[in-house]
Amino acid sequence: MEKSQNTRTVYEGWRVYLHPxxxxxxxxxxxxxxxxxxxxxxxxxxxxxxxxxLAAIGFLSWVGMAHxxxxxxxxxxxxxxxxxxxxxxxxxxxxxxxxxxxxxxSLLGMAVTDPTKQLWLVAVWAVVAAFGxxxxxxxxxxxxVEAVAKHRQAAMAATYVTxxxxxxxxxxxxxxxxxxxxxxxxxxxxxGLFMGVGIATTLIIREPDVAINARTAEMEENVVRYLAxxxxxxxxxxxxxxFIGAVIxxxxxxxxxxxxxxxxxxxxxxxxxxxxxxxxxxxxxFYLDLGFSKxxxxxxxxxxxxxxxxxxxxxxxxxxxxxxxxxxxxFTAFMAxxxxxxxxxxxxxxxxxxxxxxxxxxxxxxxxxxxxxxxxYLSSLTNTAYTATQYALFSSLMTLPGQFAGGFTGLLAEHxxxxxxxxxxxxxxxxxIVLAVLLVRIAHxxxxxxxxxxx
Numbered sequence: 424m425e426k427s428q429n430t431r432t433v434y435e436g437w438r439v440y441l442h443p444x445x446x447x448x449x450x451x452x453x454x455x456x457x458x459x460x461x462x463x464x465x466x467x468x469x470x471x472x473x474x475x476x477l478a479a480i481g482f483l484s485w486v487g488m489a490h491x492x493x494x495x496x497x498x499x500x501x502x503x504x505x506x507x508x509x510x511x512x513x514x515x516x517x518x519x520x521x522x523x524x525x526x527x528x529s530l531l532g533m534a535v536t537d538p539t540k541q542l543w544l545v546a547v548w549a550v551v552a553a554f555g556x557x558x559x560x561x562x563x564x565x566x567x568v569e570a571v572a573k574h575r576q577a578a579m580a581a582t583y584v585t586x587x588x589x590x591x592x593x594x595x596x597x598x599x600x601x602x603x604x605x606x607x608x609x610x611x612x613x614x615g616l617f618m619g620v621g622i623a624t625t626l627i628i629r630e631p632d633v634a635i636n637a638r639t640a641e642m643e644e645n646v647v648r649y650l651a652x653x654x655x656x657x658x659x660x661x662x663x664x665x666f667i668g669a670v671i672x673x674x675x676x677x678x679x680x681x682x683x684x685x686x687x688x689x690x691x692x693x694x695x696x697x698x699x700x701x702x703x704x705x706x707x708x709f710y711l712d713l714g715f716s717k718x719x720x721x722x723x724x725x726x727x728x729x730x731x732x733x734x735x736x737x738x739x740x741x742x743x744x745x746x747x748x749x750x751x752x753x754f755t756a757f758m759a760x761x762x763x764x765x766x767x768x769x770x771x772x773x774x775x776x777x778x779x780x781x782x783x784x785x786x787x788x789x790x791x792x793x794x795x796x797x798x799x800y801l802s803s804l805t806n807t808a809y810t811a812t813q814y815a816l817f818s819s820l821m822t823l824p825g826q827f828a829g830g831f832t833g834l835l836a837e838h839x840x841x842x843x844x845x846x847x848x849x850x851x852x853x854x855x856i857v858l859a860v861l862l863v864r865i866a867h868x869x870x871x872x873x874x875x876x877x878x
Contacts, residue, residue: 439578439744440737444570447628448579451519451563452586453593454621458526458556460594461533461614462486462549468599469607473539483546486553491823493557497815498669500561513630515566522559523621526552530615534608559621564818565811568802569631577743577751580798581736584791588729593617633807673809673816680806684865688804691858692817693824695797698760698852699790700825702845704832709766709841714774723779728787735791742792743799749863752800755793756859760852762786767845797821 439445460466470480500518504510508517529552538545567579594614601610653660678685710720743751765782772778801821805813836844 437741439575439740440582442571442575442578444628445575445578445582447624448567448582449586450620450624451566452583453590454523454586454618454624455556455560455563455583456587456590457594457614457617457621458530458552458559459490460591461530461598461611462553462556465594465598466549469602469611470538472602472607475538475542479542483549486546486549489550489553489557490560491819493561494812494815494819496558497561497812498673500558501565501673501809501811502665502669512625515562515569516625516628516630518562519559519566519625520622522555522562523618523625525555526559527615527618527622529555530611530618534611534615560818561811561815564814566628566631568805568810568814569633569807570628573799573803574744574747576799576802577748577795578740580795580802581733581740581791583798584736584794585733588733592729633810669812673806673812676806676809677804677813684862687858687862689820691855691862692801692820694852694855694858695756696759696793696821697825697828698763698848698855699793700822701828701832701851702763702766702848704829705836705844708833709770709836710779712841713770715776715779719776719779723776723783727780728783731784731787732791732794735788735793736795737791738788739792739795743796748796748799748803751792751796753856753859753863755789755796756852756856758789759793760849760856762789763845763849763852767842767849770841770845 466483466486467480470483504514505517505521508521511517512520529548532548533545533552536544536548563583567583568576571579598610598614601613653663681688706724707720710724711717715723739751739755762782762785765785769775769778769782801814801817804817832844835847839847
């Protein structure tokens, strides 16, 4: 009887991945991940292979900054309809479709343009692809939050991450192999056609139903009353109405819902992944300094590590679906920095392959779990009336402190040694653990209820 019950529990955990919208996120994740390297690492490899000057390549790397500033136009994606498309496909699917089409067309444009003769045109196509990619991210993030209930958000994140990582391999190693065999035009042409995966998925899925709660409706009514009482007329009044609804209301809503806890939540969002990001910058230099070969790093840290990350992401999706966000948020907040200690241990034993394998398992499994759980948490913070704007704010804040602090990791490692460095990266995660416990108890008491599996 007990064995039967355990089997049923396992089945119910995995069943979350059979939900049609969870499956659909696999293909949307692929569509989101594909353009990233094609305007980044693969793009610079193509330019250098054709003899473009390093200075020009350096300047063109700025096109990737679109992902760092997407919060600036997220309100437009959130509230502005697209002519014809929004009426036919709905608010989220119309923006996804427009972004995917712009990416596909720009990649095909890059494929038929020679950088050695028309570098400016290649740059234009790359900018279009980068902004299309960032816009697609905003629209897909909003769709993911709105499409399913909270307890399925981690599973949505897990399938999204899986598709995203497959796309990274396709646009990285896959594009390089294609270029070696058939040339860069063939490689970029194929990548442009692969965007058809996202377009087809967007056409198949249904637009999510979004309900406006009473608090949001009241706030929107206050805006209408305010505008009615102002002396603004015509275009100025329409611009004011849009700005308040698209920019002011999302932030007013968040701070209104969480009150004094709002700043603590934003601080937690900024600190949750700082330990992993801080450590990750120095991972490969650490492996090389320790004495591991490039082949060992590629096979264990990269390939095997990717498999462990995807396994961890899937496991995180199951556990959130079964037990809710609260226990998993606290668990991953603790484990993410704690597993950095395995690298401090590895630094003391030297280039032992078993040590590297154990460290990668510990770090990447918990890291994958943390990604799923944290995306589910960020999704729970958003109001579906302002999903795109609020989630773009959270996702930008999630990586910015770690990326900034990462610039100082080399100096820190030089002064402390590798073992000391990883001990410090583990300690950096302590504030996030404390905040996770406090927020679950104070700001998110509803997280303590276990989710139902049949809603």
